[in-house]
Structures are given as structure tokens and as C-alpha cells.
Amino acid sequence: MKIIYHFGRYLSLLKKVFRQPEKMAVYRRQFLVEVEKLGLDSAGIVAIISVFMGAVLTIQMAFNIDSPLVPLYTIGFATRQSMVLEFAPTIISLILCGKVGSRIASEIGTMRVTEQIDALEVMGINSASFLILPKIMAAMFIFPFLIMMSMVLGVIGGWAAGTSSGLITSFGYIYGIQSFFHMYDVWYALTKTIVFAFIITSVSAYHGYHTIGGALEVGNASTSGVVYSSIAIIFSNLILTQLLLA
Amino acid sequence: MIEGLNISKRFGDRMVLENVSVRFEQGKTNLIIGQSGMGKTVLLKCLVGLFEFEEGKVLYDERPFSTMSFYDKKSIRQEIGMLFQGGALFDSLNAEENVMFPLTMFTKMTLAEKLERANICLSRVNLENVNKLFPSELSGGMKKRVAIARAIALNPKYLFCDEPNSGLDPQTANLIDELIKEITLEYNMTTVVVTHDMNSVLEIGQKIYFIYKGKIWWEGNRDNILDTDNHELKAFVFNSELTRRLRPQ
Numbered sequence: 001m002k003i004i005y006h007f008g009r010y011l012s013l014l015k016k017v018f019r020q021p022e023k024m025a026v027y028r029r030q031f032l033v034e035v036e037k038l039g040l041d042s043a044g045i046v047a048i049i050s051v052f053m054g055a056v057l058t059i060q061m062a063f064n065i066d067s068p069l070v071p072l073y074t075i076g077f078a079t080r081q082s083m084v085l086e087f088a089p090t091i092i093s094l095i096l097c098g099k100v101g102s103r104i105a106s107e108i109g110t111m112r113v114t115e116q117i118d119a120l121e122v123m124g125i126n127s128a129s130f131l132i133l134p135k136i137m138a139a140m141f142i143f144p145f146l147i148m149m150s151m152v153l154g155v156i157g158g159w160a161a162g163t164s165s166g167l168i169t170s171f172g173y174i175y176g177i178q179s180f181f182h183m184y185d186v187w188y189a190l191t192k193t194i195v196f197a198f199i200i201t202s203v204s205a206y207h208g209y210h211t212i213g214g215a216l217e218v219g220n221a222s223t224s225g226v227v228y229s230s231i232a233i234i235f236s237n238l239i240l241t242q243l244l245l246a
Numbered sequence: 247m248i249e250g251l252n253i254s255k256r257f258g259d260r261m262v263l264e265n266v267s268v269r270f271e272q273g274k275t276n277l278i279i280g281q282s283g284m285g286k287t288v289l290l291k292c293l294v295g296l297f298e299f300e301e302g303k304v305l306y307d308e309r310p311f312s313t314m315s316f317y318d319k320k321s322i323r324q325e326i327g328m329l330f331q332g333g334a335l336f337d338s339l340n341a342e343e344n345v346m347f348p349l350t351m352f353t354k355m356t357l358a359e360k361l362e363r364a365n366i367c368l369s370r371v372n373l374e375n376v377n378k379l380f381p382s383e384l385s386g387g388m389k390k391r392v393a394i395a396r397a398i399a400l401n402p403k404y405l406f407c408d409e410p411n412s413g414l415d416p417q418t419a420n421l422i423d424e425l426i427k428e429i430t431l432e433y434n435m436t437t438v439v440v441t442h443d444m445n446s447v448l449e450i451g452q453k454i455y456f457i458y459k460g461k462i463w464w465e466g467n468r469d470n471i472l473d474t475d476n477h478e479l480k481a482f483v484f485n486s487e488l489t490r491r492l493r494p495q
Contacts, residue, residue: 023351115334122294122406123348124323126316 010206016128017136017202030134031141038100038135038201039142043149045099046092050083050150053091054157057082062167075168076158076176081185083154089189090237092150093196096143097229101204104135105225108208109218117209132205139197147193151186188244195240196233203229247272248404248436253292253302255285262288263299264460272436275427275450279441280457281482286440287331287408289457293438294328294406295319306404324352327397327435329407333389335381341368341392342377348400367395371425387418391425398429405430407439411446423449442482444489447471456482 021027061075108131111117120127155177162168168176204225211221248270255263262285270276278286291297293304295311304312306322314322335344345364349355355363368377371391381389390410397405407426411419427450430437441447447454451468456479458464464476474480484490 026350110337114332114337115330116336118291118296119328119330119334119336121296122323122326122328123351124320125351 009210010203013128013132013206013209014202016126017132017205019126019129021129021133022125027130027134030130031138034134034138035142037103038139039146042096042099042146045095046146046150047153049095050088050092050153051157051160053087054079054083054154054159055161057087057154058158058162058173059165059167062162072168073172073176073179075162076155076173077179078176079158079162080155080177080181083151083158084185084189088147088150088154089192089196090233092147093143093193093200093233094230096146097196097200097204097233098226100139101200101226101229102222104201104204105208106218106222108132108205109211109221112209112211113214113218128209132202132209135205136198136201139201140194143197144190144193147189148186151189191244192237192240195236199232199236200229203232247307248293248438249305250289250293251303251305253289253299253304255288255292255297255299262460263292266302266457266460266462268455268462270436270438271453273430273434274452275430275437275439276453276455277439277441277447277451278455278457279447279451279482280463281442284457285460286442286457290406290408290438290440294326295323324348324400325403327400327402327405329390329393329397329405329410331409331412333381333386333393335384335389335392335396337381340378340380341373341384341388341395344381344392345395345399348396352400363399364395367399368392370398370429371395372421386413387415387421390414390422394422394425394429398433401433403433403435405433405435405437407437407441409440409442411441411443416445419443419445420449426450444483444486447483 057079058075061078065072065074108117111131117127117131120130159170159173162173163170207221207225207228211217250266250268253263253266254261266289268278268289278289280286288297292299295304299312302312303310306325309322311319311322336347339347342361342364345367346360349360349363353360365377368374371394373388373391373395376384376388376392381392384392405426410422410426414422423446426437426439429435439446439450448468451471454466454468454471455462456464456476458478464474464479466474471479471483474483
């Protein structure tokens, strides 16, 4: 019953979020601020994780291909497919969920307990829309770029690890990443990313927006935001994969 | 003038306000006083529309605020200034930007005009050279004064203050009281202050409602509060050594 209660309250918050904004110019400015805070500030961690993820993938792939019947360029092909289809969109989204989701939930939660949201409401501003809409739009806009960056850096990381350790030649790896390439795989990954961006921002914002109490409750809201958006990402990943690839 | 008529509010099974009727007059500082947990802040939040209530209505100069839709309420809300207990300044904005915020949202002023208005409001609350400071860099009294400056930025007709003196030293508390009194007269506003500070009651209480267990227990003003024979009010008023010395013999 509690799930139905929260889902209903989540939908009613979304309805409030997508109402007509008060002043578009202010929202546009907020959108740009959020693009920087949610997206550009996460580029560093996404880059580091992607390079190492690609490197580990390549090394594992090389050690697991022990049949002489399997050509070595398969290492490059498998690394690319893994990065594009799953590691970049899903794993990086889960990492962003921890970084961005906790930030959103604690920021909005703190605003709630320090009456800043009440101050917006008293002024006649739709606080849900003002605080949450720019975050959702910014994440849905910038996350696909982060994921594309992750795909590229993952493949580069794999190349660096594979060639420097002598597991595969540069030519073989590059031949592998060019083999059997379907643009649809990238569209599939980006579609997933946009859905995940919406989930991360809206679920975390929901938990922050309904915080009651003080510092302890803000911490709890932050944790809940990350936990529930992670679960929602995993669940929607299954559904989207079934819908888009099956 | 603001009227609250027969307001009843409950949280779950607990009745917090029971059939409360109040009337706050223009150009006066109207006080809601009482012990903690008696429903003062809940009443204030019902009046400004932050809480929905089960029964009753709220009128702003005879306009039925409580029955209006969110969008219809907007025009009245822009006539309301509110000072929250902790100031409720936006952490990501500096003092100047906080004061300019309502101007940015609801006016078509240029940046220069907004800056000019923000400076007028900040100097009105005796704050200078704090424009670029963020809330975390301001003292408690300064935060309250910036919050007052923000509240008066749009020339409001109604000002609500929730415990404006809480956490302040007596001198700063007096300063805030004086400021509220002066601004009320200057802008001819209807001001409603929630407080349990007896000093404020005696300084600015032109009309006072004493709330006890969610009901209006007594109403009067600062001139007759010390002569009251209401048992609960007497216990509230004369609970400190200072006020006991003021007690009429």
C-alpha cells in the first residue's frame, strides 16, 4: 500500500512540475546552471571510470578468449559492444545516480527543512516547477553527451590497456571496434540514458521535496533518493532492453 | 485587513486549531502569542496558504483567499511579504540577489532598477556593505534583516513574521521589533507577528491574540495585557522575573 501512496504522490508532484513555468527567462538561466552542476561537474568522474572500465573489459576479454578459433579482433568488438550497449548507459547512469541524485535530494531536502521552499510558495512561485523542472531538463539534455563521452573513452581505455600489455595489436583492436557496427545500438543506449536521466532527477527530487524534519531526515532523503532511483534504473533497463532490442 | 474565520485544522487525530477567528487590522502590528506547541505557527501558515485546513476561511481585504485556486492566489501572494523563523534566505544567492529575487520573478525591471531597489531595501533595514555576502556569511540578526528587506521588496500590503526574534540577543531583537513597527507604519501594511517574546509583546503589540490549546483564549493589546485576569495568559505573561516585577499590585 505504501508503494501505491508514494507512486501517487510522485505522479502528483510531476503534474505540479510540468505546469506552466512562471518566467521562462529565469527557467532558462536555471537550466544552464543545472547543465553545469549536474553535467559538466560530473565529466571528470565519468571520464576516469570509463577509461578504467574499458581497460578492464579489454584485459578480461583477452584472458577469456583462449580458443585459437576466435579471432583476436573480437576483443575490440566485444569491448565496444559492452561499452555502448550496457556499461556506458547503465553503469555510468548508476554512478551519476549516486553523485547527482544525492546532490538533488539533499539540496531540495535542505531547502524544505529551512523553509526556503515555503518562502517560494508564499511568494506565489510554483516551487516544484521552479526547483525540479530545470534539473530534469538539464539532465535529459546533458547526460547523453556524458554517455557518448564514456563510450569513446571506454574504447580508448581498452585500446591503451590492450596494446600496452601486448594482448592485442593496435590494428587488431581498431579492426574489432569497427566490425559489425550498427548505429541503432547507439540510439538504443541514448534512449535509455534519457529515461535514466529523468528517473534520477525526478525520483531524487521527489524524496528531497517531501522531507520533513531536520539534518537526519535530509540524510535519509538523500539515501532514499539514490536507492529508489537505482532500483528504478535497473527495472526500467530490463523493460527498455526488452522493448528496444527484442 | 486580514480575517480568519472559524479556522479548524487537524494533523491526523490531533486537533491543532479549533474554530479560530481572528481579524488583523491595516497599519497595525498584530500579534499572535502563546506557548510553544499551541498552534501559533500553524495558524500563520493557514493564513498564508501554506497549510490547507478542514474548516473556515481566510479573507484578504474581503477577497476569499482560501477558496481560490493556486493561480488565482498568485496576485494576493505577490502582496504578501513573509519573514520566516530562520530567515529562509536562498543559500545559493547572495544578500543582494536574495532581495532582488521577487523583483526578478514578478517585475520587468532592468538589472540597474532591481539593484537600486535592493539597495534601498537593504539600507532601510540598516544593512550596508553586505550585498555580496552569502547567507552562510551573515549573522543571525543580519539574516533576519535581509529577509525583511526581501519581504518588503515588492511593497507588500501584508507582512507576516514567524518568531522574528528567536535566537537573537535582546538588543538585536529590539532592533528587529523596531524595524517591523516602523515598516508597518511606513508602508501602511497589515502586519501579523507570531511570537512568544514578552518584550516584543510590550513593544509592538497593538493588537494581540493569545492562543492556548488551539483556541483563541484572549484578545487585547499591550496596554491591557498586564492587567489581565485570564489565568492561562497570566501564567504566560508573568513567567519571568522581569515581567513579574511589572505585575500590577
